Amino acid sequence: MTQPAPASSPERPAVRLRGITKSFGDNLVVEPLDLEIGRNEFFSILGPSGCGKTTLMRMITGFEAPTAGSIELDGAVVDRVPTRQRDLNMLFQSYALFPHLTVYENVAFELRVRRTPKAELDRRVREALELVRLGDFAKRKPAELSGGQRQRVALARAVVGRPAVVLLDEPLGALDQKLRKEMQFELKRLQREVGITFIYVTHDQEEALTMSDRIAVMNRGRVLQVASPTEIYDAPASRFVASFIGSCNLFDAAVVDGSARQVVVPGLGPVPAVAPERTSAGPVVLAVRPERVSLSATEIPGGIEGLVTERVFLGDEWIYRVRTAIDGPVLSARVPSGDLTTALAGVPDGGPVWISWPDAAGLVLPADAEGEGA
Template identity: 60%
Template structure:
């Protein structure tokens, strides 16, 4: 098996961070359900989920800022559950990072090493290295208010890595930046992480950011980690309706799933359409209500071919592709058609057209969660 995409997270690479039954309860509210997670050394690991799903709470338990209600945290195989933050070999970069306004860039970065009483020459050398890493060595004498937003962000990053922690946790570090700067910093962050070989635990609610930057992603909703896998796996083989709907665009069609084993090709009924084919994404012990997950770009559209007949109700041109809404029976399908395919197969494509929709069974995955 390709260990990189293993959803269970077991490989030969050592675990940098492990959680065992880690749980957080605020009064009646279960903010993080019991969680077993394994984050590997040098991994870029993202935690992705909507606002309030428990991302920050999980990070704060790993760092020690928050006391778990139950469960344990291990760093490098050592149980640190009761160990104070300052004695954990990690650093956290908060969304609202604060630089010391009266200190220069250099002094901001070297600050932690001074506190740790690192010998002066070594501290100076490491601070300069960290600034070189974020390409700011030439601005070492500036004060924070003489920097752009992106430059300040990079100072904060230099400060987070200067002491050479094994793990750096970043909580929506790019949230405050504009789109252009955000894109630049994503590239920068990824390069840094590769160069330094630090484990990054990265919180975001931006799915595109998570897909492009991560080795693996944990998708969270309502305090529950729904799936942990590599970006391509998460996108192509979502295990739950929530994951499919949260990452990218997806048709989510209510169906009655028959019993069967994971991977079984089955036929299910779509209201007003009839039987369509799909595969079970998981074992179904007894017939259950489920969801058929079908990506818009996995649907092939033709004028006269075999498939589900439907009517175009909406059409939007986006340059490289068209987005169409196609009504078939009681279902409204979202379909994306590349401009090339539209030109070749659907000349004169317009609202009101009657078309056929077809897909390979393995592209229509049926989940019951």
């Protein structure tokens, strides 16, 4: 898959992959791809476990050699350049801090190896610690820090040498959910302030959507789509992308008339949708996000009647599951708890509701498996 860098990026990207592929024996784990990552971009590689995202990252760092293709950093081919000589740094889930060193010495370690002059070393270490809001923790040991503080120390160490690129491999995986959410905003803030290209590898869609300028979605060794978070979510290129990014109602459907703003779904009949231009009549997939499905306790013109099979309270919202016919498909709908009307709240399990969604909420996707990965 070929994907150019954003139009706003400089002519020479921070990272350029040309025809990169990786095989282990007869097992092709990364299919041929071209990719450009812009300077100062927060770029995420997102996909399920085993999709090839970590292998792709390891080829950029130099830990793995590509089977074919080339890798450029700042315009220079680095295929045969050792990892230590590439202008990049890495941050891992384990943090890999030295337990016997203070926070200050952990951050200063790389600069000492480079024989950075003492005054400059001290200035840069203190700047890095202030950047991650740990200026008062310089004399502490890692064992005296919380998980989030240790993660910030590792991040300060990754950026103190001012590399062109920082690669982050699931760095928030060891944190609890609340701290992970806080650190997502911290990472994005820091990346903007230091002006370094971040390449973030994750299987967590929320992390990618929250922090990224662009996202590459991978599955089974293939990059299926590269786009901004809003485009990935609102205009997925395939059934896999639609299902992997957020929750989504997906139905086998058929376009009867390519110019019509509707498709036919077994068990639902004709429903509103927007098909891409020049869509041919035939089988397709209809995707509708649950938050764009409206429910009503009273019949509405053009609505689809269904029965409530389940509802779950999540605090800020309710998740409704509605069966549309005896053997028809089941839809999910998200209803903000503050918007839940008395009439809808009074519908019992098994009670009738009517379903609708705006025309633009019905996305028509290809029916073939091209976008699923080989």
